[in-house]
Amino acid sequence: QVHLVESGGGLVQAGDSLRLSCAASTHTFRTNTRAWFRQAPGKEREFVARIKWSTGGTDYNDSVKGRFTISRDNAKNTVYLQMNSLKPEDTAVYYCAAGVASATTYQFGYDYWGQGTQVTVSS
Numbered sequence: 001q002v003h004l005v006e007s008g009g010g011l012v013q014a015g016d017s018l019r020l021s022c023a024a025s026t027h028t029f030r031t032n033t034r035a036w037f038r039q040a041p042g043k044e045r046e047f048v049a050r051i052k053w054s055t056g057g058t059d060y061n062d063s064v065k066g067r068f069t070i071s072r073d074n075a076k077n078t079v080y081l082q083m084n085s086l087k088p089e090d091t092a093v094y095y096c097a098a099g100v101a102s103a104t105t106y107q108f109g110y111d112y113w114g115q116g117t118q119v120t121v122s123s
Contacts, residue, residue, distance in 0.1 A: 022096030
């Protein structure tokens, strides 16, 4: 069993930055893709970014390209989401997820999820 623990959420103003962290209890072939999703009130959960553990390759939702950066620290088994130039529409609960290497931008490909961390951006 893999446990994911997120941290770093909070309340900020538009234009500010935040960094989210997601630490995994272990690394297996079932955690070869790490990702961030978010869910705003009344909306479906949506893909934000993902990173391939072996290659470091990344993908982003178009709405966050150029503002958010996903990265990893292999030694700490931790993934980060650096969020810059935050906008009110970024307000959501952010979830980290882990899945096999073939996991894509759809949440159904991820086996493990964190508990979520709230990010609120005021205008």
